[in-house]
Amino acid sequence: GFSFLLQKIGRKEPPTAMTAFRAAAAEEVRYRAALQVLGATEVLSPFDGAVEAVYYADGDAVEEGAALVQLESAGLAAQLRAAESAYAETKTQEAEFQFFAARARVAQATLRAPRAGVAHGYGAVALEIGKAIRRGDVVAIVHSPGSFGLVFCVSEAEAGRFPVGRTLRLRIPEISADAEFYAQIAFRSENAAADGKGGSCREVQSQLVGVPPE
Numbered sequence: 440g441f442s443f444l445l446q447k448i449g450r451k452e453p454p455t456a457m458t459a460f461r462a463a464a465a466e467e468v469r470y471r472a473a474l475q476v477l478g479a480t481e482v483l484s485p486f487d488g489a490v491e492a493v494y495y496a497d498g499d500a501v502e503e504g505a506a507l508v509q510l511e512s513a514g515l516a517a518q519l520r521a522a523e524s525a526y527a528e529t530k531t532q533e534a535e536f537q538f539f540a541a542r543a544r545v546a547q548a549t550l551r552a553p554r555a556g557v558a559h560g561y562g563a564v565a566l567e568i569g570k571a572i573r574r575g576d577v578v579a580i581v582h583s584p585g586s587f588g589l590v591f592c593v594s595e596a597e598a599g600r601f602p603v604g605r606t607l608r609l610r611i612p613e614i615s616a617d618a619e620f621y622a623q624i625a626f627r628s629e630n631a632a633a634d635g636k637g638g639s640c641r642e643v644q645s646q647l648v649g650v651p652p653e
Contacts (some may be wrong), residue, residue, distance in 0.1 A: 450511060453542075456490065472590060472591035473553055473590045473591070474587060475589070478582060480553050480554055480582070481580055482550050482552070482553065482579040483576065483578070484510065484573065484576045485574065485583045486510075486574045487573050488510035488548070488568065488572070489511040489571050490509075490511075491509040491510055491568065493508055493568070495508075495558045495560045497560055497561070498559060499559075500558075501552040501556065503553070504551050505551060505552045506550070506551055507550050507551060507558060507578070507579045508578045509548065509550070515544050522542075523538055525537065526538040554583075556582050557640055558579050558580070558581050559579070560580070561577055562577065562580060563580055564578060564579040583618050587647045588622075589609075589622055589645050589647070590608070590626070590642060592632075592634055592639055592640035593641055594638070594640055602624065603624050603626065603627055604623065604624060606624075607623070607624065607645060609621075620647055622645040622648060623648050624643060626642075626644040627642070628641045628642040
């Protein structure tokens with residue numbers, strides 16, 4: 440989890456200049472929260488294989504269709520050449536099927552971004568050249584810029600201070616000692632749950648919506 444300091448601003452008040460931002464009276468409260476990536480898309484290995492190349496670094500902006508990881512392709516290319524030769528010679532339906540299947544495997548060996556966004560490997564398998572990976576392994580995650588959220592719990596007495604739609608000003612010391620962020624509350628549980636300390640709390644989900652202008 441992340442420690443962060445929440446500071447309230449008006450429900451409809453947008454981020455403004457730092458002078459007005461700092462001049463506003465604010466109440467500072469400390470909570471513990473979990474950082475989540477919202478709307479992330481996992482890139483999975485289509486078959487067992489070995490890593491031949493990795494084309495992205497954590498935090499890279501990628502376009503849809505950009506190559507992220509290359510699985511070992513020399514053997515697949517040889518299979519494709521053999522299948523193509525067999526099809527050219529025999530023209531049978533079976534040979535045609537084998538040819539198209541081999542061509543598809545070669546294309547699948549290049550794992551591509553399913554959408555434009557930011558690529559990272561947090562939560563994916565550690566990638567090293569030559570490392571064997573299995574079918575279904577997560578090799579990369581792509582998410583939209585700014586799609587981070589914070590999830591935290593508040594007591595029953597505090598729940599009314601966190602209505603859906605309210606904008607919060609916050610600091611996250613583990614990310615930056617000085618930067619201030621904005622988050623908008625997207626969900627607040629209507630039912631209390633045990634907080635693990637003998638009490639109860641309500642879950643609040645918020646989405647980071649930007650940082651104050653310099």
